[in-house]
Amino acid sequence: MNADPKLRTALTNASGIEQDIFKRKDIAHLFIHHNKIIGLQGVPGLEIDAEELDDGVSLQIVLKKDTLVANPVHMCFGLMHNEGLQRIKMKIHIQDNASMQVLAHCTFPNALNIQHLMDADITIGKHASYSYIERHVHGDHGGITVVPKAKIHLQDHARYKTDFELLKGRVGTIDIDYETICEPYSVLEMNARVNATHNDVVQIKEKGHLNGEHSHGVLLSRVAVRDEATAEVYSELTASAPYARGHVDCKEIVQDNGVVSAIPIVKVNHPKAHITHEASLGSVDSKQLQTLMARGLDEEKATDLIIQGLLR
Amino acid sequence: MGIVEIHDLSLTINENNILKHVNLDIWTGHIHALVGTNGAGKSTLASSIMGLEGYREVTGDILFNGERINDLTIDERARKGITFGWQEPARYEGIRISDFVGAGIPSSRQKQKEHIINDSLQQMGLNPDEYQNRSVDQTLSGGERKKVELASIVAMDPPFIMLDEPDSGIDVGTLEKMAEVIQKLKKKGTTILLITHSLAVLRQADHAFLMCDGRIIEKSVAAKIIPYFEKNCIPCDHKNMPDTEGTS
Numbered sequence: 001m002n003a004d005p006k007l008r009t010a011l012t013n014a015s016g017i018e019q020d021i022f023k024r025k026d027i028a029h030l031f032i033h034h035n036k037i038i039g040l041q042g043v044p045g046l047e048i049d050a051e052e053l054d055d056g057v058s059l060q061i062v063l064k065k066d067t068l069v070a071n072p073v074h075m076c077f078g079l080m081h082n083e084g085l086q087r088i089k090m091k092i093h094i095q096d097n098a099s100m101q102v103l104a105h106c107t108f109p110n111a112l113n114i115q116h117l118m119d120a121d122i123t124i125g126k127h128a129s130y131s132y133i134e135r136h137v138h139g140d141h142g143g144i145t146v147v148p149k150a151k152i153h154l155q156d157h158a159r160y161k162t163d164f165e166l167l168k169g170r171v172g173t174i175d176i177d178y179e180t181i182c183e184p185y186s187v188l189e190m191n192a193r194v195n196a197t198h199n200d201v202v203q204i205k206e207k208g209h210l211n212g213e214h215s216h217g218v219l220l221s222r223v224a225v226r227d228e229a230t231a232e233v234y235s236e237l238t239a240s241a242p243y244a245r246g247h248v249d250c251k252e253i254v255q256d257n258g259v260v261s262a263i264p265i266v267k268v269n270h271p272k273a274h275i276t277h278e279a280s281l282g283s284v285d286s287k288q289l290q291t292l293m294a295r296g297l298d299e300e301k302a303t304d305l306i307i308q309g310l311l312r
Numbered sequence: 313m314g315i316v317e318i319h320d321l322s323l324t325i326n327e328n329n330i331l332k333h334v335n336l337d338i339w340t341g342h343i344h345a346l347v348g349t350n351g352a353g354k355s356t357l358a359s360s361i362m363g364l365e366g367y368r369e370v371t372g373d374i375l376f377n378g379e380r381i382n383d384l385t386i387d388e389r390a391r392k393g394i395t396f397g398w399q400e401p402a403r404y405e406g407i408r409i410s411d412f413v414g415a416g417i418p419s420s421r422q423k424q425k426e427h428i429i430n431d432s433l434q435q436m437g438l439n440p441d442e443y444q445n446r447s448v449d450q451t452l453s454g455g456e457r458k459k460v461e462l463a464s465i466v467a468m469d470p471p472f473i474m475l476d477e478p479d480s481g482i483d484v485g486t487l488e489k490m491a492e493v494i495q496k497l498k499k500k501g502t503t504i505l506l507i508t509h510s511l512a513v514l515r516q517a518d519h520a521f522l523m524c525d526g527r528i529i530e531k532s533v534a535a536k537i538i539p540y541f542e543k544n545c546i547p548c549d550h551k552n553m554p555d556t557e558g559t560s
Contacts, residue, residue: 251405287402290364293386294396295416295468302387305415309406309447 008038011078015105015137021074029074032057034086043069046100056087065095073100078107079114088118096125104134111144111172120150124158131161138169142198145173152178154186156212161189167311171200184212192221193311196229207236210244210273217246224307225258236265239273248277253284253307315340315472315503316361321372323360330356331370332526338505343498345506345517345534347541349548353526354507358474362396363389393470399477401461403449409460410444416468432467437489454481462493473497476507491516514538
């Protein structure tokens with residue numbers, strides 16, 4: 001491990017992480033700059049094996065059976081340089097009855113030509129719970145390509161929630177591809193919030209397979225697109241067992257010359273299953289806008305407030 | 313001179329004459345009611361005064377404090393001191409009540425923003441600790457949303473307020489709270505126009521304009537309009553064929 005304190009400080013500052021977490025023995029953390037592990041601390045029951053590769057890192061994370069991690073685990077994947085490739089290979093196993101929340105900070109404040117590729121394989125055991133909140137901080141240039149791919153397997157009564165946020169700085173190009181298989185009584189919640197400007201390109205592909213009886217799933221996406229940016233959201237939810245319940249909810253606001261599309265696919269393969277979906281694409285709602293303008297906000301400020309709310 | 317003067321205002325939408333040569337003066341510091349049955353043109357007239365989308369292509373003049381405002385945008389009219397409370401207010405995903413209520417506070421009073429927001433919510437009977445971090449979304453009941461709407465107007469504190477059907481979708485307690493706030497606003501000199509077909513709301517007004525078929529057919533103190541409205545307009549017995557006998 002190369003614990004360069006200056007680099008770690010720069011990365012945490014850019015990510016908006018409080019330095020205090022490094023003093024706390026009860027908060028686990030993992031900091032990776034390019035292909036170097038610059039900070040690693042576990043907590044009892046949480047095993048993190050990290051291996052540095054030529055262009056990134058390979059991680060094996062196991063949360064032992066019955067372990068409840070009280071404080072969120074901070075993970076930071078970043079590059080302070082303006083170019084480079086960072087590949088993250090991640091295998092995560094949350095064992096039965098265990099529970100953990102991860103705050104993942106993906107920080108590329110100076111990106112001119114950066115690729116951040118993540119490939120994750122996640123298994124969440126019976127009655128276990130895993131929450132992964134991924135917040136991106138990018139620079140103003142848009143010279144970045146982010147490609148996160150994940151395959152998630154929820155066993156009986158498992159719970160998985162992911163929040164993907166890319167609200168600070170330029171998106172660049174993002175291509176999310178998450179697929180989840182849900183066994184009986186498991187609960188899936190996948191949320192994505194992205195603010196795209198200039199010529200950013202957003203592609204979100206989320207799939208949930210509600211294979212087990214009483215499994216529940218929600219796929220929610222909120223995307224704002226301005227200038228020349230484009231966004232395509234593909235949400236697929238399949239219910240194949242009795243009492244499987246799901247909802248797909250997509251809202252995209254488009255301004256200027258932006259282009260948005262949403263492709264919700266809902267499939268029900270069992271007569272006792274049920275899935276709903278709603279999608280709203282287009283300009284800012286006229287009544288919302290006029291209400292704020294009637295309080296004195298000009299059109300631009302009113303639009304910004306509405307978009308900020310949508311992405312919150 | 314009234315705070316608002318309307319001269320010969322007409323509006324045609326899809327070849328339908330919605331407003332027909334409307335003339336009226338709204339007096340500073342008084343509560344006025346614009347009363348009439350559904351389809352009389354009340355909300356259209358208020359929307360035209362606010363300059364809402366679809367209601368701007370009017371002929372005639374709208375004056376605010378003597379200045380013609382026909383060509384101003386909604387926000388420009390708002391910054392002059394006009395605002396509008398919707399019958400069914402918009403809901404916003406993710407916008408906190410404190411941000412919504414505070415949105416209209418002018419820059420000159422930004423230093424007291426937090427106090428103004430709290431005070432406005434309290435005036436509407438909403439506990440700030442409980443409400444300010446909630447979103448202005450579907451989780452609010454219709455009555456709560458109406459209270460938040462009026463709180464945002466109280467926080468903005470403009471000289472002229474139009475409230476469209478302020479009693480629709482709310483319970484008696486909320487209506488009483490709303491009436492209390494309206495009287496408080498009047499005391500401090502705010503001019504209010506209530507758009508209504510409800511006698512309970514009409515009774516809060518000092519003056520009333522009776523509107524029918526796109527026309528103002530009578531202007532008087534509210535006490536004189538109430539009996540006519542009660543007798544002839546509930547239910548409407550002439551199908552948009554105004555009969556003004558007995559109003560003056």
